[in-house]
Amino acid sequence: MKVTSKILIAIVGIFGVMLSSCSFLDVDTYFEDTFREDSIFHSMKNADGYLWNTPKDFPDPGAIWGGSWNLGQMASDEITTRWRTSEFPGVLFTVGEINERNVPSSMNIWYRMYRVIRRCNYMLANVDKVGDMSTREKQLYKGYVHFLRGYAYYHLLMNWGPCLIVGDEVMPNSESAEYYDRERSTYDESVDYICNEFMEAALVLPTASQQSISLYERPTKGAALALIARLRLYQASPLFNGGDAARRCFGSWTRSSDGVYYVNQEYDPRRWAVAAAAAKSVIDMGYYLLHTVDVDPQHPYPLAPNVPTATFPNGAGGIDPLRSYHEMFNGEGIMQTNKEFIWAMPSNNVHNYTRHSFPVYFGGWGGMAVPQRVVDSYLMADGRTIHDASDEYPYDPDLTHTIGGSGKTLGSYILMGSVPKMYDNRESRFYASIGFPGSFWQMNSASQDANYNKKQFWFSYEDVSGITGAGSNINDYNVSGYTPVKYIHPDDSWANGKGSVNAAFQTGPKPFPIIRYAEVLLEYVEALNNVEGSETVELFNALGNETVEVTITRDVTEMARYFNMIRYRAGLPGATEVQLASRAEFQQVLMNERQVELFNEGYRVFDTRRWGTYLDDDASTNNWRGLNVERDRTNSNNNEGFFEIVTINTQNIRDRIALPRMVLLPLPHDELLKVPAMDQNPGWDR
Secondary structure, three states, X not given: OOOEHHHHHHHHHHOOOOHHHHHHHOOOOXXXXXXXXXXXXXXXXXXHHHHHHHHHHOOOOOOOEOEOOOOOHHHOOOOXXXXXXXXXXXXXXXXXXXXXXXXXXXXXXXXXXXXXXXHHHHHHHHHHHOOOOOHHHHHHHHHHHHHHHHXXXXXXXXXXXXXXXXXXXXXXXXXXXXXXXXXXXXXXXXXXXXXXXXXHHHOOOOOOOOXXXXXXXXXXXXXXXXXHHHHHXXXXXXHHOOOHXXXXXXXXXXXXXXXXXXXXXXXXXXXXXXXXXXXXXXXXXXXXXXXXXXXXXXXXXXXXXXXXXXXXXXXXXXXXXXXXXXXOOOOOOXXXXXXXXXXXXXXXXXXXXXXXXXXXXXXXXXXXXXXXXXXXXXXXXXXXXXXXXXXXXXXXXXXXXXXXXXXXXXXXXXXXXXOEHHHOOEOHHHHHHEEOOOEEEOOHHHOOOHHHOOEEEOOOOOOOOOHHHHOOOOOOOOOOOOEEOOOOOOXXXXXXXXXOOOOOXXXXXXXXXXXXXXXXXXXXXXXXXXXXXXXXXXXXXXXXXXXXXEEEEOOHHHHHXXXXXXXXXXXXXXXXXXXXXXXXXXXXHHHHHHHHHOOOOOOHHHHHHHHOOHHHHOOXXXXXXXXXXXXXXXXXXXXXXXXXXXXXXXXXXXXXXXXXXXXOXXXXXXXXXXXXXOOXXXXXXX
16 A cells, blocks of 8 residues: 555554654655655655755754754864854853753754655665666665765764664554664774764765766765765764863763663773774875965965975975965855865855844944954964064064054965054964954955955954944944954945945855864874884775775874975965974874864864863963953044954853863753663753
């Protein structure tokens, strides 16, 4: 008998065994109601339609600010705001307003991910029935399904840690409630399962070069291998590998049935070698490259004398460091052909949230603020830190000292003479990523009105880019004097309808890199840095179709080779021999490099947790400082004092907490009621 999904649900309901007892394994109400369920696998066309309808349950990967599917940027130590609303669940989490009974809808993707998993299990159980699909087409189909299933579990792991794994089982609708009552796997079992799913996919998925450019949003072999590398690095890190953070956060968390620790409490050094091998599998594919833009001979970006000028990637020769980095994110580059993007998608979320960097006076919402700590993490142009600056490229902490004269140009970038010297002599990624007091905003698409383009934003009280310009919008202003500009194009403006601006162009949707090659290089180097002795592990060969045994050691030459590529692309010198010689010192260099290179891409909230730095640093007021935006730049209103670094004076910073339980989200109370055997995350109530 053929029945539609709606009818099937109704029939199941009559028997009183509706999966309200276990809704995350629901029947396929998501599929078109008019489509007959038993017709899905009658043809390749129908089966493909079912397959590619499934990813709609995944959240926008670029939703890392408002409406975020995970803790996101607003729960990291990279960005803060005055807003404390449901639009920004990351902020609510940091001040303790989220618990097991009110997990925000955007973050509560538990049900949706298990819906994806059930659909994947249904496809794996039935795809061999498709009569007009060849053996190779069935293999490829299964590869995509394994990827989607692994990616669903990946989302669950990132939010909640150890997963409830249901294997290949297509859950029936006619069993007793006890049938669906399952225990969670451990964190290691979950990672191993997910990595195996991605490995099954990698064996058959096309490489990026084999895939049609029109299908660029689909995952490839490289995406599968890169996700394995990311997970193996996390698994090797202190929070999940017997470090102090593992003991502080998970030291008493054991499975109810057998007393097994959910998170490893004994350090396993071999995991670093496994992570290194996983990252090297991506590198050895020989396809991916760091994105570069050729130097403009008429307006070259100036390099410090100690920066190697050999042709990139052996030096910074022949490229424009600022444009090479910035044009990956601001919409100028072509996402589909960018070989640094292992997997990327256009994101309206990224485009829309650039508006939160523009002041209210210029049509924005003005509240995205970056703390001084992040600004201070960017290096000087010669690769030194601000604490060890040279005489040739000095760092001046006195914000009243300005560059002077007509300023300077850095390739296509303009530094005005009135800019404080604190922001002079910095590396290119600083100018590509941070809007600082006195920075020059071109807003070329608002050229109809000189009031709304080619302006310096100061973010001080009396300036239209500060509190005064926000007017009655009491929360819509920058609270630190710094804002993220990484995704903002020189043409971007939100001034439509202001003054004589009849239209303003915002390049969008913007690209969002789910995985890019620079991340893989940093993963490889971090993993190598922590390898002790030598370890023999398996990695995929260059074709990504079989594994081979390799011996992994802390190879300093190898570390320098791949780390320096990232530095050269930024127009900086490579790591020093002294830095590379010390495992501990180079780990600090790597942590800072991830902060800078991957700024505002959604990594930081996970990095500080896996490293174990979150508990001690995240809520520290020393982490949350900026300029005094409640003061003027001059004394014309008897309110001078903007150029003073102070603790950010907002309730969100004063209320910020960092507790061991907050390394993971709480499992929703409703889901725990449905599955009594499933343990809650430590520190949270059922």
